[in-house]
Amino acid sequence: MTKERDREDMDALVSKTYRELPTPRAPDHLNQTILRMAEKKGRGRSDFLFAAWVKPVTLAATIALSLAIVLELSELPVTSVAPEVAPAAREELAPQETDRLDQAEDRARSKLERVPTPAGANYSPPADKGLLEELVLEDTDSAKSEAKGKIESFAASPSAAALPAARKRAADMPDSNQPAAISTVGFAMEIGESELSTACDERARQSADSWLACIDQLRESGATLDADREYEAFMLEYPTTAADSESNK
Amino acid sequence: MALSREAMAHKLAPGSAALCRTAPLAYAQRMGHIPEDSALMLRYKDGDTAAFETLYKRHNDALYRYLLRLCRHRATAEDIFQDVWGKIIKARSSYRPTAKFTTFMYCVAHNCFIDHVRRNKRHANNTELEPDLHADTSESPDTITERSLARERLTLALRDLPEEQRDAFLLYEEAGLSIDQIASVTGSNRETAKSRLRYAVNKLRAAIEEPQ
Numbered sequence: 428m429t430k431e432r433d434r435e436d437m438d439a440l441v442s443k444t445y446r447e448l449p450t451p452r453a454p455d456h457l458n459q460t461i462l463r464m465a466e467k468k469g470r471g472r473s474d475f476l477f478a479a480w481v482k483p484v485t486l487a488a489t490i491a492l493s494l495a496i497v498l499e500l501s502e503l504p505v506t507s508v509a510p511e512v513a514p515a516a517r518e519e520l521a522p523q524e525t526d527r528l529d530q531a532e533d534r535a536r537s538k539l540e541r542v543p544t545p546a547g548a549n550y551s552p553p554a555d556k557g558l559l560e561e562l563v564l565e566d567t568d569s570a571k572s573e574a575k576g577k578i579e580s581f582a583a584s585p586s587a588a589a590l591p592a593a594r595k596r597a598a599d600m601p602d603s604n605q606p607a608a609i610s611t612v613g614f615a616m617e618i619g620e621s622e623l624s625t626a627c628d629e630r631a632r633q634s635a636d637s638w639l640a641c642i643d644q645l646r647e648s649g650a651t652l653d654a655d656r657e658y659e660a661f662m663l664e665y666p667t668t669a670a671d672s673e674s675n676k
Numbered sequence: 677m678a679l680s681r682e683a684m685a686h687k688l689a690p691g692s693a694a695l696c697r698t699a700p701l702a703y704a705q706r707m708g709h710i711p712e713d714s715a716l717m718l719r720y721k722d723g724d725t726a727a728f729e730t731l732y733k734r735h736n737d738a739l740y741r742y743l744l745r746l747c748r749h750r751a752t753a754e755d756i757f758q759d760v761w762g763k764i765i766k767a768r769s770s771y772r773p774t775a776k777f778t779t780f781m782y783c784v785a786h787n788c789f790i791d792h793v794r795r796n797k798r799h800a801n802n803t804e805l806e807p808d809l810h811a812d813t814s815e816s817p818d819t820i821t822e823r824s825l826a827r828e829r830l831t832l833a834l835r836d837l838p839e840e841q842r843d844a845f846l847l848y849e850e851a852g853l854s855i856d857q858i859a860s861v862t863g864s865n866r867e868t869a870k871s872r873l874r875y876a877v878n879k880l881r882a883a884i885e886e887p888q
Contacts, residue, residue: 438881440885444826444827447827450741451737452737452740453736454754461762465732469720
């Protein structure tokens with residue numbers, strides 16, 4: 428009814444004239460383009476349906492992947508990264524430390540070898556060994572003080588004559604070298620008791636000539652190791668004479 | 677030639693619901709059946725491309741003429757024509773037969789035209805004269821001349837109408853929409869649509885009856 432009333436409002440002449448106007452048709456190329464587009468889009472499922480399952484699946488996959496990465500990272504041991512750094516650090520530190528320890532060992536060994544054996548005393552290396560062993564094992568200040576007490580008790584033994592000189596030499600050593608010296612003592616124990624004993628007695632060491640004569644005798648008797656060790660001690664004690672008597676070597 | 681605020685506010689948005697907001701088709705709900713055009717669109721939604729071809733061939737020429745006379749420029753009309761069908765194809769998945777398909781289609785076309793006007797302000801100067809090829813040889817020469825002049829005047833008057841009035845007239849005559857449907861397509865109320873149509877018809881009649 429509304430449409431009929433609307434139609435009455437329209438002018439019949441205007442409508443008739445408009446109907447007589449030319450009626451252009453949609454171009455064929457447009458028709459083909461649009462129908463081809465419609466066929467292409469309509470062949471598959473609609474975008475809406477595609478998005479309906481692709482989006483949730485994509486979201487779920489992203490969340491799952493993120494969780495997996497987080498869990499994987501959280502389960503990795505912390506030390507797994509450290510070995511990558513540690514060798515470099517060790518390489519930097521090792522040469523310095525090793526050199527320092529080597530020097531300290533050499534110094535301590537020579538000082539130990541230079542401890543005079545009391546003349547005529549019944550020197551008891553095993554007692555010294557026990558003492559030294561404890562010194563090696565106890566590398567703390569308290570252990571050092573305890574060891575001092577043991578050294579004092581050792582003064583009563585036949586080897587007590589050698590103790591003051593050894594104590595004096597130990598006191599001369601800088602504190603920083605003490606642990607190294609103690610470890611050097613341990614090293615000295617490892618090389619054997621015979622190597623700790625001096626081949627030339629105190630009387631032979633009283634003068635450079637007699638010490639060199641003793642070294643020659645040792646060398647002639649075939650005890651070359653003892654001779655070498657004595658010569659090293661001799662070099663420390665008489666460096667200028669040692670240079671002159673290089674031919675003894 | 678400025679568009680009304682109502683027409684401007686009738687924006688094009690994604691999805692068929694936003695492409696054209698039309699009131700639910702009352703008689704379709706009452707009768708409990710789906711209009712044929714809508715049924716074809718629903719079949720195309722399910723992948724039946726032949727249904728779309730039928731639908732397209734049913735409406736393509738009328739839509740083309742509507743756009744050609746609304747734009748007054750053939751190339752522009754062709755661009756908008758392709759754009760309109762592209763949007764209809766894209767909106768198939770969310771299409772719901774809440775209104776006549778033609779209302780939905782012309783709503784999309786109207787919005788595409790508004791977008792074009794906004795994008796290209798020089799649209800008003802792009803006019804092409806449409807040759808009058810509709811000469812009926814069965815009439816007498818005087819009648820032919822008189823009718824031909826009337827068509828020419830109508831064509832010129834239609835071209836000079838304000839866009840809102842031309843749009844209302846074309847939607848009524850070419851698309852066959854009612855006042856209510858025109859109001860729905862243009863995003864205006866019924867009285868505004870009716871007023872625009874009445875102004876357009878009066879101007880066109882005056883142009884046709886203009887004494888030589």
